[in-house]
Amino acid sequence: MSYVKLTREQLAARVARDIPEGAYVNLGIGLPTMVANHFAPGFEVFLQSENGLLGMGPAPSKADEDYDLINAGKQPVTLLPGGSFFHSADSFAMMRAGHLDIAVLGALQVAANGDLANWHTGGKDDIPAVGGAMDLAVGAKQTWVMMEHLTKNGESKLVERCSYPITGLGCVTRIYTDLAVIDVSKDGFSVVDVVDGLSQNALEALSGVRLR
Amino acid sequence: MISKISESVATALADVSHGATIMVGGFGGAGMPNELIDGLLEQGASDLTIVANNAGNAEFGLAALLKAGRVRKVICSFPRQIDSYVFDGLYRAGRIELELVPQGNLAERIRAAGAGIGGFFTKVGFGTELAKHNGVTKETREINGEMYVLESPIHADVALIKAERGDRWGNLTYRMTARNFGPVMAMAAKTTIASVHEICELGDIDPEHVITPGIFVQRVVKIPRAATVASGVKSP
Known part of the structure; x- marks a missing residue:
């Protein structure tokens, strides 16, 4: 049996599909940023960026780039009519106190108990950097993870217990990967859907953890 | 007549002392007071503790200060950047101390200092x-x-922030996402030095639009708008 992994764009579209209109959402840097490109025209979602904007719009044309108007990944963006700017403490109040409905974050590992690891490998020569990851992991109403299912070496990023340093305890509720969508609850991982051609047993074998 | 306007960057920074804790505004290039940091490099203060979101890019601004060996410790949330090799090298060599702080804790600890919260x-x-x-x-x-x-809380001796417009009482406005840490850092430092691109008359900033009231600002210095660079503002 053969299966085809979702492309990054397909994965972004899959995540976008589950975000309801009117939601306040923070998209983490890297892969999650791509979700912004997959909302239908006229579909209103409030995108918040940690560096102090709400109502973030798409990337501008090259000629309209302005490096005073950037996203958390330091890429030029636009502000939609109705958008607003604010300082970092207000921005993080939004992120830390349940004002955001959904945070979509990248991950190094997610554990069956919902623990997230995404800020540091712990390696001696690795430069740690946390940014707003811990704030979002703990402070959004729901924390979703969007990541490739396996590392470049084929190791599963779904684990029983995180071996990398923790970002937040028990915070992840849902995982979107290039192979499957998985819910995380007190009972562990449960599969919502899988890419065509991949059985749940085969997914479980690849994942190396118990999937319900 | 009260005027907080400094003649030059050098005048504004003249009394920064060795061993000072210095907050530096900015997220990426937006709101990064590069002219003030260059002035600090020129001024010569060393053994500094820097409080900022990042830890410098390439070899300009904060990275230049680090490269010159002026910084003992960095308190920040996200030192690792595609071009943070100056910090990375110092960190790996054990020549700089890092206190890594989640960004919201950083903002709130700074705000707490500014609001008298213990x-x-x-x-x-x-x-x-x-x-x-x-x-x-x-x-x-x-x-x-x-x-x-x-x-x-995180207190500082000096905050270096980049604003857009200012007046002689120190009222400030910012430009888009260049606001970021500026308002909270202004509250948390004994001396806040703001660079602006425009100095206006009292009352020209609509009082409803003042973002940082002048009580939090000690010095205002006008700098030319930077030329187009990936981390700066496009020239008009």
């Missing part, structure tokens, strides 16, 4: 390596069934 409990960081200080877990408390960590 500490606050937050859920962010609980159960992680960043809830430790020098290897010892910070005080924790269960509040309404959830676990919180006690975080302390």
Whole structure:
């Protein structure tokens, strides 16, 4: 049996599909940023960026780039009519106190108990950097993870217990990967859907953890 | 007549002392007061503790200050950048101290200092390596069934921030996402030095639009708008 992994764009579209209109959402840097490109025209979602904007719009044309108007990944963006700017403490109040409905974050590992690891490998020569990851992991109403299912070496990023340093305890509720969508609850991982051609047993074998 | 306007960057920075704790605004290039940092490099103060979101890019601004060996310690949330090789090298060589702080804790600890708050409990960081200080877990408390960590304020001697417009009383406005840490850092430092692109008359900034009231600002210095660079503002 053969299966085809979702492309990054397909994965972004899959995540976008589950975000309801009117939601306040923070998209983490890297892969999650791509979700912004997959909302239908006229579909209103409030995108918040940690560096102090709400109502973030798409990337501008090259000629309209302005490096005073950037996203958390330091890429030029636009502000939609109705958008607003604010300082970092207000921005993080939004992120830390349940004002955001959904945070979509990248991950190094997610554990069956919902623990997230995404800020540091712990390696001696690795430069740690946390940014707003811990704030979002703990402070959004729901924390979703969007990541490739396996590392470049084929190791599963779904684990029983995180071996990398923790970002937040028990915070992840849902995982979107290039192979499957998985819910995380007190009972562990449960599969919502899988890419065509991949059985749940085969997914479980690849994942190396118990999937319900 | 009260005027907080400084003649030049050099005048504004003249009394920064060795060993000072200096807050530096900016997120990426937006709001990064590069002219003030260059002035600090020129001024010569050393053994500095820098409080900022990042730890410098390439070899300009903050990275230049680091490269010149002026900085003893950095308190920041995200030192790792595609071009943070100056910091990376110093860190790996053990030649600079890093206190890594989740960005919201950084903003709130700075705000707390500015608001006279002695500490606050937050859920962010609980159960992680960043809830430790020098290897010892910070005080924790269960509040309404959830676990919180006690975080302390971050005070500074000097804040260097980049604003857009200012007047002689020190009222400031900012430009788009260049606002970021500016308003809270202005509150938390004994001396706040703001660079602006325009100095206007009192009353020209609509009082409804003042973002940082002048009480938080000690010096205002006008700088030319920067030429187009990936981390700066496009020239008009």
